[in-house]
Each structure stands twice: as structure tokens, then as C-alpha cells.
Amino acid sequence: MVAGLSLSGCETNQTLGRSQFLLVDDAALEQSAAAAWQEQLKTAKISKDPVLNKRIQTVGARIAAASGLGASGWEYVLFQDDQPNAFVIPGKKVGINTGLFKVVKNDDQLAAVIGHETAHVLGKHAAERASQQMAAQGVLGAAVGATSGNTQKAISSYGGLGAQLGLLLPYSRKHESEADRIGVDLVAKAGYRPSAAIEVWQNMMALNSGAPPELLSTHPSDKTRIKDLQDYIAAKGYK
Template sequence: MRRTALVALLAAGTALSACAYNETLGRNQFLLVNDSALTQQADAAWAEALRTQRISSDAAANARVRRVGDRIVQAAGLSDRRWEYAVFVSDSPNAFVLPSGKIGVTTGLLSLVRNDDQLAAVLGHEVGHTVAQHAAERYSQTAATNLGLGVLQGAAGDYAQAAGAIGGLGAQLGVLLPFSRRHELEADRLGVDYLQRAGYRPSEAIALWRLMAQQRQGSNPEFASTHPSDASRIAALEQYIQSQGWA
């Protein structure tokens, strides 16, 4: 019990020392690491994607992603780093931005979006994750949760396996998944800021998510999903855009 209490105190002390205020988000963040600490892993993931996935040789598609991406990156204040772009051949509409300065877009997404404004909405959202240090925050949150579950299992004796399973589910539904939904909504808001600043139409962010909702084939209920429901996301975007006078 003394050991358990000591570990708990150390975990609490670590949590307190890792809190920092993020002016962009207007809230405190729990960060055991920062994005620079994740650069090596991000670069390795990028190299693996380039090695294992089919890359589009469509010059027009690649130029389009770079053109829109460069405008969003500049609007987000991240033009001080070297950015790399790639278009991956996949029917699934998707995009991602790595903290080390890598942007990937699928051909499925380029086929889905109806204009550059909607592409800018996607890239703005993904760049928003980088500016907000969501990857580092997610990593830190997961690490702290795993530490807490280790303490729980250590104190549970013969019931450690059951406690771990129940605790893991509780932590996932009660902490990690809702936290990820918060990240998504924050990235939506930042993405709209960047696309507006870059000269694109904020209203197209709403049109984009309506398109995404139409093509989605079933989804988990919001309480058990890492992403907000399409309805929640669209409502939040409509409210934010109207509050900024951009409607």
C-alpha cells in the first residue's frame, strides 16, 4: 500500500509539473513531451508510408495539394519549417499532417472535395492539430492513464486482470475518447481560422462536413467514438463561423 501511495503521489506530481497554458487554445494542456520529441517517430511513419503505399504521379493533383497546403501553412504561422507533401492512391477520403512537417492527402479526398476551399478546410483542420500540439497531448494523456491503470492493477491482487480490463474500458470511454473529441472540435475551429486567413471561404468547411456525412456508411455512437458526430461538428462550426461574422 505504501508503494502504491508513493507511485500515485509521483504520478500526481508529474501531472502538475506537466501542465502548461496554450494561448492558441485558451486552456491548460498536460504535456509530458512536445512535438519536437515526436519528430523522429513522425519521420519514421512518413518514410514507412512512402515505402509501403502507392504514391500518385498526377502532377496536377500534387501541385494542387502543395498550393493549398502552402497557403494554409503560412496562415497558421508554420512557414518557418520545411514541408513535404504526398498524394496517396486510396479510395478512402483522408488526410493527415505530421508534427515534423509532412502532409499526406488521398486521391479519394481530392475526388470528394468540390473546390479548393473544401480542401483547405481539411488541411486547415489537420494543421490545427499540429499548432495545438494535440499529438503530444494525446501521447501524454495516454501515458498518464496507463500509469494510473498500473497502480490500480498493482493494488488489486488476484483481481488485477479484471480490474485492468474494467479500468481500461472506463478510462477509454471516460477520459481518452472524449478528450480526442475535444481535439477534433478545436482543430475544426483552428482550421476555419486558417482557411479564412488564407483567403478561402469559411462556409465551405460546413459544406465539406455535410459531404463527409453523406458518404459515411454507418458510424459508432458519439459516446463511443474518437470523433464528434457529424451533426455535432456541423453545429459547432456553424455557431463559430456566425460568431466571427463570416457567414
């Protein structure tokens, strides 16, 4: 069954330059993720800091315009949370913690973070990750190639996964590396400084001196990301 799903669920992502295993259509994914976003808005504390909110809206708008996904429909919310983190869920919903500003010192660095999250959308990483998980469990079956409604039912049947997409499913190291590179391209296109992405991870490394070894994490280590970003920025001729 899984082998059959693989054959019928592959398509080429031009941004990534590779084929992807996608069993979930965008409409179903966004509908499923909307519940998680609404729950987050209800339960989490939202920051009203006027300066930080203006910054994320301004920088976010420029990155969105550079993405080619359209400037409308994006939602950027600042959460009162000390963890230096940001996330994106399907439907152009981006969450940024106030704690992120412990490692983000200027708008170029903020653009690097928002560019990275936007890159996950361009890369359809949430859909790919969900599809891999579902196929491993044999959940979708006949829903492959079916209507959005049928796909939605299949998503919902997967232990509530649909209601938590983007918040609980971690991206793979491959996804994170792709988002780093695409994010740098978006930063450059939006008129920000690409090398700021390196600075973000240098700041993160300084903050997380006791971070777990790379083998114990789904994300590349800060050192690995810094080296990969340095190589990519140099290869592209960015500053």
C-alpha cells in the same frame, strides 16, 4: 506518480487558450514520428496525379503561411487510397488520400481539410495525446523535464508508440472540435471561404450514411460538427 507528472507537465497553449498536459518536447516527438512517416512513404502507394498534387501543394502553402509556424518544412503527400481521409504527424508531414476528393469538390474545401490538419499541429494535439497515454501507463517518470535524449528513450519504451505517433493514436473529440475551429480561422486568414468547412462535412455525411453512432466514435458526428461549425462561423462573422 501520475499526479506528480500532471503538475510538472502543464503549460499554456495560446492558440487554444487553455493549459495542456505535455510531457514530450517537440524535438523528441518529431524524431519519433519521422520513422512512421518514412514507413508510410515506403509501404503506401503515392499518387503522381499532377493536377491533384499541384492543388494540395498550392493550398497547403497558403495555409502554412497563415499558420504562423513558418511556410518552410511542410511536406504534403498524396496517397493512392480510396478512403476519404487526411492526416498529419509531428514534423509538418501531411498525408492526403486521393479518396478525399470524393468529398472535397474545390480548393476552398481542400483548404478546410488542410487547415484542420494544420490546426492539430498548432494545438499540439499529438503531444498532448501521447502525454496522456504515457502518463496513464506511468511511462515517463523521471523523463519529465529531462533532456530531449532521455525523453526520446522514454517514448521509444512505450511499446513502439513513438514510431507510430499520428498514425495510430486517435485524437479525442475535444481535439477534433478545437481543430475544426482553429482550422476555420486558418482558412479565413489564408483567403479561402470558411463556410467550405461546413460543406466538407455535409459531403462526408452524404457519403457515410451508414456511419456508426457518435457514442461509438472518438470523433464528433458529422451532424454535430456541422452545427458547431455553423455556430462558430456565424459568431466570427465569417462567410
